[in-house]
Amino acid sequence: MPKHSATSDHPAVELTELHKDFHTRDGVLSAVNDLSLTVPRGQTVALLGPNGAGKSTTIDMLLGMTTPTSGTVRIEGEPPRAAIRRGGVGAMLQDGALIDGLTVREIVDMTACLYPNPRPVDEALELAGMSHLAKQRTTKLSGGESQRVRFAVAVVSNPSLLVLDEPTVAMDVQGREDFWDTMADLQGGGVTVLFASHYLDEADAHADRVVVVSKGRILADGTPQEIKALAGGRRIWARVDDPDDPRFAQLDGVSSASRLDDQVLLQCSDSDTAIRALLQHAPEARSIEIKPVGLEEAFVAITNADVEEVSA
Numbered sequence: 001m002p003k004h005s006a007t008s009d010h011p012a013v014e015l016t017e018l019h020k021d022f023h024t025r026d027g028v029l030s031a032v033n034d035l036s037l038t039v040p041r042g043q044t045v046a047l048l049g050p051n052g053a054g055k056s057t058t059i060d061m062l063l064g065m066t067t068p069t070s071g072t073v074r075i076e077g078e079p080p081r082a083a084i085r086r087g088g089v090g091a092m093l094q095d096g097a098l099i100d101g102l103t104v105r106e107i108v109d110m111t112a113c114l115y116p117n118p119r120p121v122d123e124a125l126e127l128a129g130m131s132h133l134a135k136q137r138t139t140k141l142s143g144g145e146s147q148r149v150r151f152a153v154a155v156v157s158n159p160s161l162l163v164l165d166e167p168t169v170a171m172d173v174q175g176r177e178d179f180w181d182t183m184a185d186l187q188g189g190g191v192t193v194l195f196a197s198h199y200l201d202e203a204d205a206h207a208d209r210v211v212v213v214s215k216g217r218i219l220a221d222g223t224p225q226e227i228k229a230l231a232g233g234r235r236i237w238a239r240v241d242d243p244d245d246p247r248f249a250q251l252d253g254v255s256s257a258s259r260l261d262d263q264v265l266l267q268c269s270d271s272d273t274a275i276r277a278l279l280q281h282a283p284e285a286r287s288i289e290i291k292p293v294g295l296e297e298a299f300v301a302i303t304n305a306d307v308e309e310v311s312a
């Protein structure tokens, strides 16, 4: 168990009405806009959003690296710096530089010395799959290996909260699998995880909760299942004689219809009702497929709806 997990009743993360404005040549850019988020201990949260959504800025504020324009950040009831000082937080950042000229072990060892109750260095190297490269100098590492070192650095303080900004970028398929296997062990031990990612399959497979952010605001917040349901649940594809028939969109259980070559694609609010209505309206329908909406499609639908709303 992580050492801080039972010390207080506060949630792992509490972001309250966070705002961050950047003053640029073109005026004030609102990177994070009234963002509030509470993460209970032990939960794994994926922060998803298009480029420039405000994910990294939110993470920077969470880690005390950027001061919010307004709003508050608490980690297990404390300001970020206090939580980090006691070793309660491990972080992997997008551009976290590794000191040149040191070996992998020296870097992890040096980091361990900064904290009161670190994990044994060998264990951190093992968790990151870097034991065999412990003597390697950081300048000789590949992109994926460098990411693993950042992970070893993140876990060596024995944190109860891991904050990871696009953790598996540059990792190959095996590296990603190993990483998530290790994460599963840490999650099983009660560690809270907040990670930003562009890999929606990772969020779907490994997060308890998905928070979709765009233009600094939260657009959707729920389990991967709930987020997928927001985009309309299921879709039906069928070959029909007239895929342009506008009456498909009016069928019971159907929220919208579109043509795909010689098929009609029905976006369903209730796929059971929709399939009955489809067969009644177009008995010739064939090659019928019903598929759930994936997280990727849901993400696109949610963020596109936001663009349309803003430009309307």
Ligand SMILES: Nc1ncnc2c1ncn2[C@@H]1O[C@H](COP(=O)(O)OP(=O)(O)OP(=O)(O)O)[C@@H](O)[C@H]1O
Binding pocket: 022, 023, 024, 029, 030, 031, 049, 050, 051, 052, 053, 054, 055, 056, 057, 058
């Ligand atoms: N230091 C800064 N000065 C000015 N603007 C900034 C600064 N840092 C970030 N921004 C702007 O704030 C917005 C949010 O950026 P942020 O890096 O948080 O997005 P992100 O969701 O992490 O994007 P990505 O997925 O591309 O990493 C962007 O428009 C970005 O250009």
